[in-house]
Amino acid sequence: MSAILSIEGLTVALPRGADRPHALDDVTLELRAGEILCVVGESGSGKSMTASAVMRLLPDNVALTRGRILFGGRDLAAAEEEEMRAIRGAGIAMIFQEPMTALNPLRPVGDQIGEMFRIHTDLSAEQIRARTLALLEDVRIPDPALAMRAYPHELSGGQRQRAMIAMALALSPRVLIADEPTTALDVTTQAQILSLIRDLQRRLGTAVLFITHDFGVVAEIADRVAVMQHGVVVEQGEAAAVLNSPQHPYTKALIAAVPPLAAPPPRAFSDEAILKLEGVSKTYRTGGFLGRNRRVTRAVRDVSLELPRGGTLGIVGESGSGKSTLARCVMRLIRPDTGAIRLDGTDLATQSPAQHRASARRMQMVFQDPYASLNPRRRVGELVAQGPIIHGTPREAALARAKSLFALVGLDPASTDRYPHEFSGGQRQRIGIARALALEPEVLVADEPVSALDVSVQAQVLKLLAELRQRLGLSILLITHDLRVAVQVCDLVAVMKDGEVVESGPIGRVFEAPEHPYTQSLLAAVPGREFQAARRSRL
Amino acid sequence: MRFLRAYARSPAAVVGLLLLLLVIGMAISADWLFPRDPLALAGRPLQWPGANPRFWLGTDNSGRDIAAQIFHGARVALLIGLVATSIAVVIGIVIGAVAGFYGGWVDDVLMRVTEAFQTLPNFLLLLVLVAVFGSEISTVVVAIGIVSWPAPARLTRAEFLTLRSREFVEACRTLGMRDAQIIFREILPNALPPVIVYASVVMAVAILLESALAFLRLSDPNVSSWGNLIGLGRDVLRVQWYVSAIPGLAILVTVLAVSLVGQGLNDALNPRLRGR
Secondary structure, eight states: OOEEEEEEEEEEEOOTTSSSSEEEEEEEEEEETTOEEEEEOOTTSSHHHHHHHHHTOOOTTOEEEEEEEEETTEEGGGOOHHHHHHHBTTTEEEEOSOHHHHSOTTSOHHHHHHHHHHHHOOOOHHHHHHHHHHHHHHTTOSSHHHHHHOOGGGSOHHHHHHHHHHHHHTTOOSEEEEESTTTTSOHHHHHHHHHHHHHHHHHHOOEEEEEESOHHHHHHHOSEEEEEETTEEEEEEEHHHHHHSOOSHHHHHHHHHSOOSSOOOOOOOOSSEEEEEEEEEEEEEEOOGGGTTOEEEEEEEEEEEEEETTOEEEEEOOTTSSHHHHHHHHTTSSOOSEEEEEETTEESTTOOHHHHHHHGGGEEEEOSOTTTSSOTTSOHHHHHHHHHHHTTOOHHHHHHHHHHHHHHTTSOGGGGGSOGGGSOHHHHHHHHHHHHHTTOOSEEEEESTTTTSOHHHHHHHHHHHHHHHHHHTOEEEEEESOHHHHHHHOSEEEEEETTEEEEEEEHHHHHHSOOSHHHHHHHHHSTTHHHHHHHHHHO | OHHHHHHHTOHHHHHHHHHHHHHHHHHHHHHHHOOSOTTSOOSSSSOOTTTBTTBTTOBOTTSOBHHHHHHHHHHHHHHHHHHHHHHHHHHHHHHHHHHHHHOHHHHHHHHHHHHHHHHSOHHHHHHHHHHHHOOOHHHHHHHHHHHHOHHHHHHHHHHHHHHTTSHHHHHHHHTTOOHHHIIIIIIHHHHHHHHHHHHHHHHHHHHHHHHHHHHTTOSOTTSOOHHHHHHHHGGGTTTOTHHHHHHHHHHHHHHHHHHHHHHHHHHHHOGGGTTO
């Protein structure tokens, strides 16, 4: 098959002072008609930059220095801005990671899709309406007529992404560039969107350049794969070949870092519960001046769980299932409406603020976003020493202890007087863990501790958590949306849906033989399941 | 150092800083250049600038040296600006921080009070305060501070609303930190840059408010302020216009300097505007 889009020796220079001279270095890729080419790599590998270069939407301070981008007999690298405007949307269309920011919040979805026709064609208003409706039906949005009139915030994340795909496909482009289109979505929604893209691509014969960091997704939809690292394509080939017999060490490492979806052998832990949740509920009431637009959200409903001493309990669920609210109730960042949270028998839910401050050191939290969870204006050593200082440790001793904690979590103890922005995401998460450990807690609550990190970094941080658990005898409550994360470190798992625990038990049992239909659908939606199974049987 | 370089990139900001240094220089050198009381009679009234080498900016309708009043007036202007701004910003930060951090009914109550202040034109409120408490310079300065706090309060509150739900604030809570410490030591440093920038606006307005009061002859007549001089010059405005114009120019230069410095600070402190 002939190439629709070919990138030859593309080099993009970064501004001086960046971590490397080139964002892309001599990238050569070929996208053939009717195939899905997956470009895989971790953050900073240049995969998104490749897409921007093809669309000629590079940021101002980076420049295309060498190479050609051939599309329809023309070299886009040298094309005039006027020419590019005609190609964007009509010849090459793009969908983005976060559909909420890519859609204009003030205009109905139908109107925004119609915009594509208004710009590039001279169809009448009536024809545009009909075409828009047909497109929304094509992407299988529930109730297309209603969705046309809806504003972006009235649709769910998955529906918004469908609307974005409809918009991208409006002018039957020959190439569709999808930049991490499912990363912001839940597993079950991700599975639906992936099958939609696959299906549309087969039906319409569009060539798809699919950018992702997730080898599970690659296994799910790719025809061919290109692996990028530091702006260089290190390996490319047929999907089956790359997945099953990777040649380059980086590809091997990436595939190995994809966690297996099978529970490790059960570990021994005590039967005695250190943390007990009894009938915890939390309801949010919003709006409602004189009873108008009042909305009641039952975020957590009657949840009872037990965390055994030295064990790890995973709470798994999709966004909106109430798992983060539950974690915040446990930490008393939110006061639950009813129920008891017993730490070694003491009920935390009814403590006064002063009592709670005193008992804070027994239970500590690791947060999701390593960028938002560290105060940007404090040195990292101080951040770690803060807790002990509050609880009465002299400043000097606390700072000295911060140094030893840095060593414990695998950071350079000499770096304690730097600021958070000087560290990478994975390092910041280690600082967050060090801060939580500074108070020598018995229970660690980790809310999505790895979801903002690259796969290979995820594996390292999870390994660190498992090691610390062993060495310090910690009990961990781990909140995650990713079943592949839960299975690596948890002993027990509870699956949450709409604020309720629908199934719980030892992780091996829940994953091998899920009882609740929701658990079954969650497990079935994990991308790359078959590839995983095949890989396991080979090992 | 990086901050200074970012600041120096804008020529307007540098000009503003130079003008401000000039005004500060005038205030410092006043006693040395004009050791006599600036409000004492110095010579024949209403001499034009340049007419008498002793009074190079001329004399006013009472025969006082205008140059001496301008130099000593710089002290009063800066004093009013700094003290009134500090009062306004401190009140504003405390109220805005508490309202933004706690939300709920605390926020409701504090914001209604703020709105009550904002709905009144602040010059009218200032007139009422001066009418009630007298027009001594210290009273005037405090009164200006009291009418100027609502805007910094709203700004601080807005910053706190976005910062209070950040994970680093939750992290401080889980460490068992007290609220006061979270508000003032953790969140405030992050919320401060826009408030500091806004303080320059408050300062410029404070200087103008005092001048306006003085123009109406409601400010302290025993102080050599630029506003007093303008007010005095009002009687002879058609012929000896320089009596009002010279202090007017001084106010213009000072307010301009403060605003340009504020703009420069904003550009230097706001990373999103960098490189534009």
